[in-house]
Amino acid sequence: MATVPFDPHPTEQIDMASLFPSAEWLAQFQIEISRSASYAVSARTWEGDC
Amino acid sequence: MANPVYELDPVTHITAGAVGAPGRRIFYIQAERGLDRITLLTEKQQVEALTEAIDEMVENLEKEFGLTRHQELFVDEVSMSIKEPVEPLFRVGAMGLGYDANRDRILLVAQEALGEEENRDPREVRFFATRAQMQVLSVYARDIIARGRSPDQVTLQAEAQNRRNGHGE
Numbered sequence: 001m002a003t004v005p006f007d008p009h010p011t012e013q014i015d016m017a018s019l020f021p022s023a024e025w026l027a028q029f030q031i032e033i034s035r036s037a038s039y040a041v042s043a044r045t046w047e048g049d050c
Numbered sequence: 051m052a053n054p055v056y057e058l059d060p061v062t063h064i065t066a067g068a069v070g071a072p073g074r075r076i077f078y079i080q081a082e083r084g085l086d087r088i089t090l091l092t093e094k095q096q097v098e099a100l101t102e103a104i105d106e107m108v109e110n111l112e113k114e115f116g117l118t119r120h121q122e123l124f125v126d127e128v129s130m131s132i133k134e135p136v137e138p139l140f141r142v143g144a145m146g147l148g149y150d151a152n153r154d155r156i157l158l159v160a161q162e163a164l165g166e167e168e169n170r171d172p173r174e175v176r177f178f179a180t181r182a183q184m185q186v187l188s189v190y191a192r193d194i195i196a197r198g199r200s201p202d203q204v205t206l207q208a209e210a211q212n213r214r215n216g217h218g219e
Binding site: 018033034 | 093
């Protein structure tokens with residue numbers, strides 16, 4: 001007998017999707033968290049940004 | 051290796067808020083399912099973008115599917131506050147909002163922000179919430195964002211919103 005993988009939501013439909021923030025914002029953010037001293041601090045302490 | 055995915059489906063509670071003094075506030079998204087709690091570190095702009103995406107989705111659901119938005123929302127300041135200890139799973143980068151029509155749930159996906167040097171797949175969380183839960187999140191988070199602004203900034207934003215809605219100038 002074949003085993004059917006368990007799928008809790010077999011008819012799930014995800015619609016009307018939106019993505020955010022913008023690609024430009026995300027690209028700038030990646031640069032900031034890589035190069036900013038304050039983000040380096042917050043990465044160690046989870047503090048320092050607001 | 052595939053990126054690790056954490057899922058709370060459905061959430062019993064979801065919020066977005068801040069901890070700390072104005073000017074040095076730290077923003078978070080926090081969701082719970084029973085005793086499980088996931089906290090994510092965000093930027094204020096990301097929370098703002100989230101509230102806009104929620105409002106837009108609620109409006110579209112009303113227009114396209116006739117799903118009337120909840121008019122009387124009870125926003126409990128205490129329960130919507132970020133619960134401590136705050137132990138973020140990761141710092142958020144990209145987010146997405148979707149609608150599960152079969153279960154009438156809004157899905158929030160948040161992906162980990164990685165630095166330029168980090169060579170691995172980002173972690174991801176998925177929160178499934180009711181429309182009412184997301185509307186309450188949006189109302190509360192907008193209020194929290196506004197509290198960090200000067201009265202002049204709030205007035206300017208209200209005027210800009212009115213112009214977008216076709217009111218005022």
